[in-house]
Amino acid sequence: xxxxxxxxxxxxxxxxxxxxxxxxxxxxxxxxxxxxxxxxxxxxxxxxxxxxxxxxxxxxxxxxxxxxxxxxxxxxxxxxxxxxxxxxxxxxxxxxxxxxxxxxxxxxxxxxxxxxxxxxxxxxxxxxxxxxxxxxxxxxxxxxxxxxxxxxxxxxxxxxxxxxxxxxxxxxxxxxxxxxxxxxxxxxxxxxxxxxxxxxxxxxxxxxxxxxxxxxxxxxxxxxxxxxxxxxxxxxxxxxxxxxxxxxxxxxxxxxxxxxxxxxxxxxxxxxxxxxxxxxxxxxxxxxxxxxxxxxxxxxxxxxxxxxxxxxxxxxxxxxxxxxxxxxxxxxxxxxxxxxxxxxxxxxxxxxxxxxxxxxxxxxxxxxxxxxxxxxxxxxxxxxxxxxxxxxxxxxxxxxxxxxxxxxxxxxxxxxxxxxxxxxxxxxxxxxxxxxxxxxxxxxxxxxxxxxxxxxxxxxxxxxx
Amino acid sequence: xxxxxxxxxxxxxxxxxxxxxxxxxxxxxxxxxxxxxxxxxxxxxxxxxxxxxxxxxxxxxxxxxxxxxxxxxxxxxxxxxxxxxxxxxxxxxxxxxxxxxxxxxxxxxxxxxxxxxxxxxxxxxxxxxxxxxxxxxxxxxxxxxxxxxxxxxxxxxxxxxxxxxxxxxxxxxxxxxxxxxxxxxxxxxxxxxxxxxxxxxxxxxxxxxxxxxxxxxxxxxxxxxxxxxxxxxxxxxxxxxxxxxxxxxxxxxxxxxxxxxxxxxxxxxxxxxxxxxxxxxxxxxxxxxxxxxxxxxxxxxxxxxxxxxxxxxxxxxxxxxxxxxxxxxxxxxxxxxxxxxxxxxxxxxxxxxxxxxxxxxxxxxxxxxxxxxxxxxxxxxxxxxxxxxxxxxxxxxxxxxxxxxxxxxxxxxxxxxxxxxxxxxxxxxxxxxxxxxxxxxxxxxxxxxxxxxxxxxxxxxxxxx
Numbered sequence: 001x002x003x004x005x006x007x008x009x010x011x012x013x014x015x016x017x018x019x020x021x022x023x024x025x026x027x028x029x030x031x032x033x034x035x036x037x038x039x040x041x042x043x044x045x046x047x048x049x050x051x052x053x054x055x056x057x058x059x060x061x062x063x064x065x066x067x068x069x070x071x072x073x074x075x076x077x078x079x080x081x082x083x084x085x086x087x088x089x090x091x092x093x094x095x096x097x098x099x100x101x102x103x104x105x106x107x108x109x110x111x112x113x114x115x116x117x118x119x120x121x122x123x124x125x126x127x128x129x130x131x132x133x134x135x136x137x138x139x140x141x142x143x144x145x146x147x148x149x150x151x152x153x154x155x156x157x158x159x160x161x162x163x164x165x166x167x168x169x170x171x172x173x174x175x176x177x178x179x180x181x182x183x184x185x186x187x188x189x190x191x192x193x194x195x196x197x198x199x200x201x202x203x204x205x206x207x208x209x210x211x212x213x214x215x216x217x218x219x220x221x222x223x224x225x226x227x228x229x230x231x232x233x234x235x236x237x238x239x240x241x242x243x244x245x246x247x248x249x250x251x252x253x254x255x256x257x258x259x260x261x262x263x264x265x266x267x268x269x270x271x272x273x274x275x276x277x278x279x280x281x282x283x284x285x286x287x288x289x290x291x292x293x294x295x296x297x298x299x300x301x302x303x304x305x306x307x308x309x310x311x312x313x314x315x316x317x318x319x320x321x322x323x324x325x326x327x328x329x330x331x332x333x334x335x336x337x338x339x340x341x342x343x344x345x346x347x348x349x350x351x352x353x354x355x356x357x358x359x360x361x362x363x364x365x366x367x368x369x370x371x372x373x374x375x376x377x378x379x380x381x382x383x384x385x386x387x388x389x390x391x392x393x394x395x396x397x398x399x400x401x402x403x404x405x406x407x408x409x410x411x412x413x414x415x416x417x418x419x420x421x422x423x424x425x426x427x428x429x430x431x432x433x434x435x436x437x438x439x440x441x442x443x444x445x446x447x448x449x450x451x452x453x454x455x456x457x458x459x460x461x462x463x464x465x
Numbered sequence: 466x467x468x469x470x471x472x473x474x475x476x477x478x479x480x481x482x483x484x485x486x487x488x489x490x491x492x493x494x495x496x497x498x499x500x501x502x503x504x505x506x507x508x509x510x511x512x513x514x515x516x517x518x519x520x521x522x523x524x525x526x527x528x529x530x531x532x533x534x535x536x537x538x539x540x541x542x543x544x545x546x547x548x549x550x551x552x553x554x555x556x557x558x559x560x561x562x563x564x565x566x567x568x569x570x571x572x573x574x575x576x577x578x579x580x581x582x583x584x585x586x587x588x589x590x591x592x593x594x595x596x597x598x599x600x601x602x603x604x605x606x607x608x609x610x611x612x613x614x615x616x617x618x619x620x621x622x623x624x625x626x627x628x629x630x631x632x633x634x635x636x637x638x639x640x641x642x643x644x645x646x647x648x649x650x651x652x653x654x655x656x657x658x659x660x661x662x663x664x665x666x667x668x669x670x671x672x673x674x675x676x677x678x679x680x681x682x683x684x685x686x687x688x689x690x691x692x693x694x695x696x697x698x699x700x701x702x703x704x705x706x707x708x709x710x711x712x713x714x715x716x717x718x719x720x721x722x723x724x725x726x727x728x729x730x731x732x733x734x735x736x737x738x739x740x741x742x743x744x745x746x747x748x749x750x751x752x753x754x755x756x757x758x759x760x761x762x763x764x765x766x767x768x769x770x771x772x773x774x775x776x777x778x779x780x781x782x783x784x785x786x787x788x789x790x791x792x793x794x795x796x797x798x799x800x801x802x803x804x805x806x807x808x809x810x811x812x813x814x815x816x817x818x819x820x821x822x823x824x825x826x827x828x829x830x831x832x833x834x835x836x837x838x839x840x841x842x843x844x845x846x847x848x849x850x851x852x853x854x855x856x857x858x859x860x861x862x863x864x865x866x867x868x869x870x871x872x873x874x875x876x877x878x879x880x881x882x883x884x885x886x887x888x889x890x891x892x893x894x895x896x897x898x899x900x901x902x903x904x905x906x907x908x909x910x911x912x913x914x915x916x917x918x919x920x921x922x923x924x925x926x927x928x929x930x
Binding site: 015017018023025026027028030034035037038039043063064065072073074075077078079080083084085086087089090091093094096097098112113114116117120121123124125127128144147148149150152184186188191192193194195196199209210211212213214215216217218220307 | 480482483488490491492493495499500502503504508528529530537538539542543544545548549550551552554555556558559561562563577578579581582585586588589590592593609612613614615617649651653656657658659660661664674675676677678679680681682683685772
């Protein structure tokens, strides 16, 4: 049997009680949702995922509370819609020493903190995890979040990528351009701890950021954490093509997922990268059981707990559109939003052209739930294989009820995928980047990080009053 | 035997290779200094300290590289003077799940990140450590650090406390005033995850910060991490008296330490707090051995490794004064600096008035090393007891060579202190605050955090372009 292209597996979670399928926290088995701050459950989850040979444990994140639905964040709190939400990077650090192989990635919006602090934190996480850190670069910020972190003007959607571009440049300069290999000499004989001739300030003075450097942390195993991105808009795809190594794709069908992947690969090649430099991952909601009948019964039982109000509180925030004020039967066509553009476009394209005028906001509301896979383990494996063959590299399993979703997937579905030669039976050695790409541990030579300009001897001028 | 006032023990370290006694990283036993990023050594150290019933593992921090000595950061890098330095909060999160009882505190300068992000991180650390988090509020920022985090104008020493005041207010409002007790209902029966009527925006619109809230993390065991502070200047003492629960005192003699403690206690009482609401801790460099002779031999051997250049690189940064350009034999009198004011004042007062005109910068240089305690375990215990009787609550043991300094202290000195009824034999139950004060887990009623104003229904106005 020749070796098949490997299917990657990830878990996408949030450090809160209700991530994507709101209302399910009320399910009798959802005790982990209700006690979400407790670190012990996350350690157990991470170890379970390692037993299932998952490549990645990824924490999405949001700053603040969605406050669009009904004009405030009351429904968001009441339904626990990604609120409250603790800091995922702090949690990942705790998981780093309790796990061995799984990749540990988190979203950090470019609006949460300055890029110097971000770079220092991720370098530290990469050190303590032995090179398993990943950063999902997110440009989104909700109104309530902006008010929390002192952003005076919330940039419009496309303008946010100008911030993300410069922010990412700064972080990459700190990770890749500040410390030459071997600069951390730590040589008692010569008395040189770090060789200043091989450490450089980055001298970044841009429109939005001003960061002198040098980077405060010596190069970590991967130097740059594995870079993820999730934007589906035109500028989002362009950003992914230039920077990302892992892209979280929002797609309703294997075909549209494959199309998006092909499009971004093509753009990446145009930027001088290899088509294989990026892995594409799609979030999948999976309901399974011993038999198809059992899975369907389970599915019907879960659906009873879904809360429409919770879903609307989240989607109103994502779209910056108060769904409490929108006729849910209004046609979707030509309705501009400030977010979720990729998802909406994909939703439109997932039906034949003649049906598109009939799509409504109600379709959006139900999409998260309706897009799930339901079936016996073999059937789930078949469906995942369709995505895989369409050109998507892996599945990001999203919970219905935690941890049961993952226990069932690991115990029932993973063995089938392993049997088919799709999912790894053992972890490859090395860092996250090496495990996923079979090369590394650093960014490949084709990545733009290596050619970001550093001015000669340019120190950021000392600030004076 | 009546119970004696307990002596607190802490370790003050930094997440770098050379914290305070520079040059010692070259010592043959200093392997942990040379491999400082490795998390395993820190886990071992934390567990060793728990075996010694230490109350606190405290990581000091600095943003950037000292760049005053010789006009740049080259000597700083060469000598490894607190550079490179990884992120202590990320490390503490990793230690949280590897320890049971020890307090986990870190410095975070008010200039490193916005207060909303800081509050979220510390709340998370407090959750995952079961209420053992502590925050050392630092107002200092070095020039190089300011250039890294986008500060356009480095405020003068006393003005920095205006920033610290407002920053601390914001964090305290988020921790204490945003979530009422019981607001996190997580009640499947009613379907209410968090009760919006008991969660409040903080509506902070100040001169320096603008933070809406609500806090994104539900109350952690301590709500507010235990608050530490270290400033020795006039405004620093006033800040400590208003806010701190633990004060790191810089003092050369038990008398001066006791005097500083009494002064700050007096100020605290004037602010409506109890004199016992603050614990005073003094950093102590200790060299011991089986006998006095062995300790002295060890001490002489260690001293050979101290690097004058390393010490000058650090002190130049602390004082914002290039010691490479200063006549070290110049009198100290009336030499104004932008930092270390408390230490310099204390140094002056540690000698009789008639000797003060003869104090020079060379005395400052040698102070860190000369202030050490050298002797057999009983002698060290005697010295520590002098500090204790002068009104200081505890010792923050600072390394000569890590981990040996701590191994010797735990194995040789702690048993003597326990025998004298000074150091605890077992940990008290509960959070860090409960362990240290015998009450808690929250800030006492007298703390100003409880009366910080929250405007009624005042939302921070949505930012618009």
